[in-house]
Amino acid sequence: MREPFCTKPWTELSYNTNGVRPCCVWNGEQYQGNLSEYKSSKYIKRIKKSMIDHNMDFLNKSCFDCIDNEKQNLYSPRQSRQARHLELFEYWPSNICNLKCIMCSANNSNLIEEEEINLGLRQPVEKHITDISKFDFENVKILRVYGGEPTAGVHTFQQLKSVADRGYAKNITLAYTTNATSYNKIWTNIANQFAETDVGISVDGTGKVFEYIRQNAKWNKVEENIFKIINDATNYKFSIVLQTTSFILVDKWIDFFLQFPANNIGMYQLYDVPGRLTAIPNNIKQRLINKLENKNHVLANKIINILQNAEFDIEELQAYKDYVLMLDRRRGTNILELDPVFEELLK
Numbered sequence: 246m247r248e249p250f251c252t253k254p255w256t257e258l259s260y261n262t263n264g265v266r267p268c269c270v271w272n273g274e275q276y277q278g279n280l281s282e283y284k285s286s287k288y289i290k291r292i293k294k295s296m297i298d299h300n301m302d303f304l305n306k307s308c309f310d311c312i313d314n315e316k317q318n319l320y321s322p323r324q325s326r327q328a329r330h331l332e333l334f335e336y337w338p339s340n341i342c343n344l345k346c347i348m349c350s351a352n353n354s355n356l357i358e359e360e361e362i363n364l365g366l367r368q369p370v371e372k373h374i375t376d377i378s379k380f381d382f383e384n385v386k387i388l389r390v391y392g393g394e395p396t397a398g399v400h401t402f403q404q405l406k407s408v409a410d411r412g413y414a415k416n417i418t419l420a421y422t423t424n425a426t427s428y429n430k431i432w433t434n435i436a437n438q439f440a441e442t443d444v445g446i447s448v449d450g451t452g453k454v455f456e457y458i459r460q461n462a463k464w465n466k467v468e469e470n471i472f473k474i475i476n477d478a479t480n481y482k483f484s485i486v487l488q489t490t491s492f493i494l495v496d497k498w499i500d501f502f503l504q505f506p507a508n509n510i511g512m513y514q515l516y517d518v519p520g521r522l523t524a525i526p527n528n529i530k531q532r533l534i535n536k537l538e539n540k541n542h543v544l545a546n547k548i549i550n551i552l553q554n555a556e557f558d559i560e561e562l563q564a565y566k567d568y569v570l571m572l573d574r575r576r577g578t579n580i581l582e583l584d585p586v587f588e589e590l591l592k
């Protein structure tokens with residue numbers, strides 16, 4: 246029998262307040278029924294049949310991201326095939342978060358959502374409340390929890406506790422991403438019941454620039470928590486977003502990250518808002534590269550390479566200017582106070 250087009254409908258499940266889907270890049274409809282009945286639902290049976298039949302009329306839309314990436318010879322999640330039983334459960338409990346990061350949106354932060362509602366930019370909507378308390382986690386090997394901020398929400402605590410209380414946690418790796426602002430006892434008591442913890446620590450720079458990007462966060466507290474998290478976690482990795490606001494000062498904050506193995510530092514493209522590294526003009530970029538060369542370190546060299554590949558784009562710079570100055574007006578912040586380089590960039 247021919248291999249299915251993709252095995253994710255057998256091996257993964259991605260659950261958020263909009264419903265359930267076979268993976269987090271699925272562009273098709275989401276399942277709206279009871280989570281406990283998902284595995285036997287007509288919805289997933291139809292998708293599995295389409296995968297077995299290679300029904301491209303159906304899959305070209307729902308699996309657009311994978312198909313498109315593969316056309317460009319880029320990685321697609323479809324390429325990682327696993328055994329055909331549910332092993333990975335991806336879970337977005339809610340958009341409850343204690344921060345308003347400048348590159349985030351209302352979908353992921355209730356504080357940004359409230360800000361936009363107060364400004365009349367969006368209407369309040371009634372939310373579906375996620376509930377995994379009756380789901381059968383028997384074969385699940387990894388429970389991956391995203392934000393909002395998992396360590397800052399009572400709802401998330403209750404949901405994960407329900408997995409632990411039913412005895413599943415000892416066989417599951419809990420993978421989660423945290424902003425490291427609120428590493429607390431309630432969270433660690435629950436997280437420590439899982440077989441392993443695999444933690445993504447989202448930080449962008451250090452000190453003042455970190456606090457500007459990750460609004461409401463305090464660097465000193467985050468720095469303290471980072472070491473506690475690393476101490477408790479089975480595996481950890483930093484997630485740094487490649488954005489102009491922080492990388493234009495990379496020479497000033499990179500030293501903090503040089504103390505960790507370079508393999509534990511992940512850098513990810515900025516999506517959804519302007520401010521990619523292509524907004525940095527060549528003269529400023531060259532100054533940064535010169536300073537990074539003096540560090541003589543594998544991570545600094547990796548960043549040099551990334552900067553060299555980010556070809557300056559004046560439209561990106563204009564869009565970035567409009568965006569950060571708009572946020573400053575909205576939030577009463579002032580990016581110009583961070584460093585004189587922003588006068589030079591935004592003049």
Ligand code: SF4
Nearest residue numbers: 251268308311322323
């Ligand atoms: S092909 Fe891609 S989008 Fe489709 S189910 Fe597989 S991983 Fe998801």
Ligand code: SF4
Nearest residue numbers: 342344346349354424
């Ligand atoms: S911590 Fe994460 S979810 Fe919260 S506002 Fe920042 S980017 Fe968004």
